[in-house]
Amino acid sequence: MDTHTSPTGTTDRAAAVETVGLTKRFGEHLAVHPLDLEIRENEFFSILGPSGCGKTTLMRMITGFETPSAGRVLLGGVDVTGVPTRNRDLNMLFQSYALFPHLTVFDNVVFELRVRRTPRAEADRRAIEALELVKLAHLADRKPDQLSGGQRQRVALARAVVSGPKVVLLDEPLGALDQQLRKEMQVELKRMQREVGITFVYVTHDQEEALTMSDRIAVMSDGVVQQVAAPEEIYNRPQTRFVAGFIGSCNLLDVDAPAGAAGDEVSVDLPGVGAVSGVLAERVAAPSRGTLLLRPERIEVSRTGAGVRGTVTELTFLGEEWHARIRAGENLFRVSVSSLAAERELAGFAVGDELSLAWRPQDARIVIR
Template sequence: MTETQPAIRLTALTKEFGAVTAVDHVDLEIAAGEFFSMLGPSGSGKTTVLRLIAGFEQPTGGTVELFGQDVTKRAPFDRDVNTVFQDYALFPHMSVLDNVAYGLRVRGLGRKERNERALRALASVRLEQMAGRKPSQLSGGQRQRVALARATVVQPKVLLLDEPLGALDLKLREQMQVELKEIQRELGITFIFVTHDQEEALTLSDRIAVFNDGRIEQLGTPAELYERPRSRFVADFVGTSNLFDVERSRTILGRDGHHSVRPEKMTVSRGGLDQPGVVDVPGTVVEAIYLGSGVRLVVDLDDGTRVSVLEQNDRDRMHDDERGDRVVVSWHEDDVVPLGIEALPGISG
């Protein structure tokens, strides 16, 4: 193994369930120590890829390599990976310490050594003081951290996380996102994270693969995916976009093809900005939605195109818009993103 050897390499990975192709010739490399997310809607193939890496499913075709070793045909217990599931799967009759030490016990380590290692793992998730409690005495976030400690105590080369925060409420979920990233950075283990929540993927990841219909639609950093989506699907799934089809791109933007503009790149004013490189289009406010940190305005442009504008709720916002108000929506030409010819059918503006 060399320093440049990827932690995971998938080559033409394919999985068919009868007539359904769940994973369609996926090629992917994930670097050692990377926090990598697989993002996509239900049925896009992301969870199946995770199960193929773990060994819970066997591929119809292609290979799975772990640090240069072909593990395609190996059983799950014969791969140096571990998995954290959404339901945690903690043993309710065992203490937190015994839950974390269980994997070491199965591997034959003596009680003293496994307890010492389990306590260190609990310390890494800041729960060593909870070692003597039962899972039922912990909060949802604490149980999630115990599951992480149990998965990392055996020191796997790769940790697989299958929507592990899905059962938490919003505030706890946001807190756990920060903690999860800190834990990954401290441990230095490759994390492969599956989620359908695009904000979660953007928050946590070094890189993201966006899945659609069993294939990777786009691969890149969070900033690359958000700022420069290559297709209509990615622009619409990763965040919120104003999408312009060929006709509206031509009439409103003066460009050929499909394009998108993010809501926060647009502004609303009474008379327009009238600046070089800025597009000013009149319209009527359909809805004004107060979000606390900002205000989302839904505006029908005069040609019938509906756009969403996100304005920050700060002291520079000098007016309150209401339904029926006449406004001018403005955006800079540099913020218009061209979308590839693989854009999905249908028109949205």
């Protein structure tokens, strides 16, 4: 098996961070359900989920800022559950990072090493290295208010890595930046992480950011980690309706799933359409209500071919592709058609057209969660 995409997270690479039954309860509210997670050394690991799903709470338990209600945290195989933050070999970069306004860039970065009483020459050398890493060595004498937003962000990053922690946790570090700067910093962050070989635990609610930057992603909703896998796996083989709907665009069609084993090709009924084919994404012990997950770009559209007949109700041109809404029976399908395919197969494509929709069974995955 390709260990990189293993959803269970077991490989030969050592675990940098492990959680065992880690749980957080605020009064009646279960903010993080019991969680077993394994984050590997040098991994870029993202935690992705909507606002309030428990991302920050999980990070704060790993760092020690928050006391778990139950469960344990291990760093490098050592149980640190009761160990104070300052004695954990990690650093956290908060969304609202604060630089010391009266200190220069250099002094901001070297600050932690001074506190740790690192010998002066070594501290100076490491601070300069960290600034070189974020390409700011030439601005070492500036004060924070003489920097752009992106430059300040990079100072904060230099400060987070200067002491050479094994793990750096970043909580929506790019949230405050504009789109252009955000894109630049994503590239920068990824390069840094590769160069330094630090484990990054990265919180975001931006799915595109998570897909492009991560080795693996944990998708969270309502305090529950729904799936942990590599970006391509998460996108192509979502295990739950929530994951499919949260990452990218997806048709989510209510169906009655028959019993069967994971991977079984089955036929299910779509209201007003009839039987369509799909595969079970998981074992179904007894017939259950489920969801058929079908990506818009996995649907092939033709004028006269075999498939589900439907009517175009909406059409939007986006340059490289068209987005169409196609009504078939009681279902409204979202379909994306590349401009090339539209030109070749659907000349004169317009609202009101009657078309056929077809897909390979393995592209229509049926989940019951």
